[in-house]
Amino acid sequence: MTPMATALAPLVGQVEIHSRTGENAPCQAQQGKVFCLDWAIDNFDRYTTPLLNQLLLVLIAVAIGFVVAFAFAVLSHRQRWLIPTFTAATGVLYTIPSLAFIFLLLPITGLGWETAIIVLSVYTLQIIYRNIVAGLNNVPPESKDAGRGMGMTDRQLLWRVELPLALPEIIAGLRIATVSTVAISTLMVFANVNTLGQPLYQQIDFKTNIVIAGGLSILMAIVLDVMLLLAQRLLAPWRKPSMEAMT
């Protein structure tokens, strides 16, 4: 067992962490080599399930986090005194260390997907909530005045004017939340979910493994980020001309 795995093992008793360095002897024998391509090709299928699990976990967590943060934001948009309350509450939750959070949930939800989803969703709240609130606050007052003056109800104003105009900032929040969730989700191996953290911590002293597991995680973050950026461009086409004009 590696020192790190040894240290973590008693923390999460049910997680199976054991060294398989023996299998990688030919690769590890080559001192200083960062990446063994042969090994990677032969063993890539062991990353497929963790990769898909992590992707699913991220998507579910961000989706739930968005729904909850959105509900808070819309509620506090009408009842503005709630904004500091929600900001402080989500801020406090954000400061809980992930492993401690998993332990806090152990007696309630035990180990598994449920715990992982709760932890990750809660972490997204702060960023998403703050961005929706900022987006709504930054809607030009004259657009609101005009909308109201033309006979929009509060609800029509929210859905037809305020939210569409806040969309770029809302998506900006989703991008940060998604990328950070991808990063934290590897830790959910300690909630016994087979994410890319599983192979990562299993062979933490095998460089090729670190490169593949870590690389896939980073790649996932980049791909999701670019997709959200494209969605923003697509959903907020009016932003483009002003950006062009600025350059």
Add this chain to the structure above:
Amino acid sequence: MEAGRPAASVSYRNVTKRYAGQDDAAIHDLSLEVEAGEICVLVGPSGSGKTSALRMVNRTVEITEGDILIGDTSVRDRDPAELRREMGYVIQQIGLFPHRTVAENIETVPRLLGWDRARARKRAAELLELIGLDPGLHDRFPNQLSGGQQQRVGVARALAADPPVMLMDEPFGAIDPINRERLQNEFLRLQTEIRKTVLFVTHDIDEAIKMGDRIAIIEQGGRLAQYATPAELLMAPANDFVEDFVGADRALKRLALMRVRDINLWRAPLAFVGQATGEVRAKLEGAEVPHALLVDSDRRPLGWLSESDLQAETVPRTPDSSPEPILDQDDVMRDALADLLQSETQYAPVTDGQGRITGVLSIEIISEFLGSPEAKVEEHAAIERPVEHPVGE
């Protein structure tokens, strides 16, 4: 075009507005009647409450006491959102929705009223044509338009559901002076077609005089100082505040209210090419204008004849001095005076739409007009005296 809805009168009945936490009322017992189809300008210094007065009509500001009637219906009996959909609303900051195209912006109120997309789209196209916006701009976003174009779209959007009443809060306040003038003229031209009841807020007395059929001057504290036609306001200010507010140059401002055709022009002795100079000299005897004007066979001015021009036997083809400036009878008097002063001449020929001479305007006519206290400037009936028919034609 959609069948035009008749304009509705707007009537303030002892309206008072008090904002929470303020001792003084923002609007104090305001009563005034705006007739259907008229432009009523609310004008006053900043802080006079004119914008509050306007916004109480569509209940974006609630009335504290009193009532406002649209036609016979109290605004207080109406659902605010429904009420607002029946009123055009134009604000200084324009407030176009940045995320919607020009056409979509104009479709806002029709869509709120539940029109189907095709009908709303058709209406938007009509209005864009009415305001003279290039069809290529329909699918642009507002930030791709100039300020003037944006405000035109703002006006079109307000007109979309053919509202009986238009509320305009400093609509041209943020536009540069040249475009403001153009937008004002366009709106006045539009108003002759659409005949809406318009409530128009401005702090600019010149704009008020230009735009208003009637002007309500509002003093600090939201008190109505005077409600009158622009001409009445300029000739008989009700108190010191109004006199101060309309300015010391109010006599000159009256010139902005009239057109050249509204004043009694002088008759010019006319001369034709080849005419005997003797005949021309005879006409000059006792004429109001001491110079003869050379005109072509359609009586279009060619130039002023000088003493040396008349030395010859017959009238020459090329006179000594040019006829400039030539004024159109539809020119605003203030502009006509400016033209006269700028070209340093005493007299200017005035022509009709075909360029034919109708008379001569002189600086003397204008100064006499400004000096006469009984000058009735609100008479807009054209005073057209036929030009003396030249002998020998």
